[in-house]
Amino acid sequence: MTDQPTETGLKEWLLSDTPQSVAQARCQRLYLAWLSFSANPIAMLGLAIIVVLVGMAAAAPVLTGGDGTEQALANRLQPPSVAHWFGTDELGRDIYDRIVWGARITLYIVGLVAIIVVPIGLLVGTVAGYVGGWVDIILMRVTDIFLAFPRLILALAFVAVLGPGLENAVLAIALTTWSPFARISRAETLTIRNAEHILAARVQGASTARIIVHHVTPLCLSSVIVRLTLDMAGIILVAAGLGFLGLGAQPPLPEWGAMISTGRQYMLDQWWVATIPGLAILIVSMGFNLLGDGLRDVLDPRSGGTS
């Protein structure tokens, strides 16, 4: 009962037509975006999947009995049961444990790739778009070359030289992922570079660097975030593919793609060893795709629903 008044008060504060402060206006925008986002059941399903993934990764020590690498050879290749929900693999390791710990690796990969590619893409795109001229031509040519290159093959070649391993896989994926972000931020920058608030900042004597960082970049962010969410699925699939080929995370790390690879030889008789990690990859990348679709409808109304 005591919660009731504050809740309506909060709602009024969030929906009032005359926000009293910048903070309130920001909260209102977020709240309205959330309202339209949460009205979309498909997007909410995506969000739920990602929340579960993050929760699993965070609570891995609580959810499992070990760290997913303890071997119990007496228990090898057990079918799913009450003791081992998803069965055990060829070294007797509990597959449920490995899936839960694998969530950390998946998040580590997509997180690290995002941290690398978003700043690079934003920097290249906003500088090219805002400065223009030769800088634009050169930067965009380089971007186009990376865009034109087939992604998995390029990542394969990079890993071939750098050597297999989780960090190298991340680096290879990042090198093949940044270019669309540069394209998107450039396109956004071109539409706003002559906007009045940018001109106002310039007239006030703000430096080019300051305008790019404080005035242009924030306006590129929403498109970049949508793109990033949709790209997450692709990143997960490439990482899993590299893991499957033995070029990503190395044993005994419970990387899902590598787990499918080892399960492959037991596919005919012990289907669960390879099938369960594959389902995990499918569900998570589906989650990112659903979330990205929903975010696009909310953050990027121009393309809302039609593409």
Added chain:
Amino acid sequence: MSQDTANAKTTIEAAGRISRSALPSRLFAITKHGFSILLTFVGLTAITFIIGRVMPADPVLAIVGDRASNEVYEAMRLQLGLDKPLIQQYLIYLSNILQGDFGTSIMTTRPVLDDIIRFFPATLELATIATIFGVFLGIPMGVLAAVNQGRLIDHVIRIIGLFGYSVPIFWLGMVALLIFYAGLGWLPGPGRIAVYYDGIVEARSGIILLDSALQGEWEIFWNALHHLVLPASMLATFALAYIARMTRSFMLDQLNQEYILTARVKGLSEGAVIWRHAFRNVLVQLITIIGLTYASLLEGSVLTETIFAWPGIGQYITTSLFNADMNAVIGGTVVVGICFVGVNVLSDILYRIVDPRSHD
């Protein structure tokens, strides 16, 4: 996926812009286009040069392997011109590529280009059949979704499309083999053709379907076709998802135009409005999309080939990779990259020829 979407849209917009301008500027645009293709090629070779020659600690060792004798090592060092400046090394590398010289593979001891010519037809065959699957299933699905926008069927097709984007293709291939080969026995297992048919058909084009049909070996043709069904369907899941999504998007754009309203007001049947009016315009736009799909399948077949023991370029690259056969890896990468760019350029040109708006 949506990267390609964006690319396709810009290509289409670019084509539209050019069509409206006068002839001299069109010539200029063609020159500019050719120049940018050239630049892409230079960039592509520069990247592979950096990967193959600059990044490895010892590129000679990466090429000859650690079991090579000192003479072989020294000979390769001189052949690569590692004593010369980097830019000169790159120019040598570039002129070698232009002459079709990708070096020798240590795994097969043959020139890399010969290997690629031998392995490539299998990939071409697989990607072509997969694209055909994708086109014939994806386009009707996209049209159906657009016509029923917001209804149940639209959502179902959207979910199917998202599945195609999200599923790890190598895993899907394994599950499909487990069900249709091991479980039900409806389809043959991995490989291009049954072992007992091996070597009967003379490899002229290297595409078994074509070779066997030309030589009248219909039994082998059917066998090869059966072997193609599973791997091609796996590859097609992505093609289908992408084509369906783009068809739906293009179709919705058209259905909201006024000429559609006019056609409806005239009293045309819904079928005629959709297929004769809206879809014709969509079909032209889809050329670019189909080209993009085809190019990405040529590349995307790497994992499918691994699962289905398909002796294509993807498998060639991965097996070379595990044998530390750098010449083969880099050579394969360059060739796939060239195909990728080439198909995209080709579909772009085709689009300009077919689109009546570019003839004015």
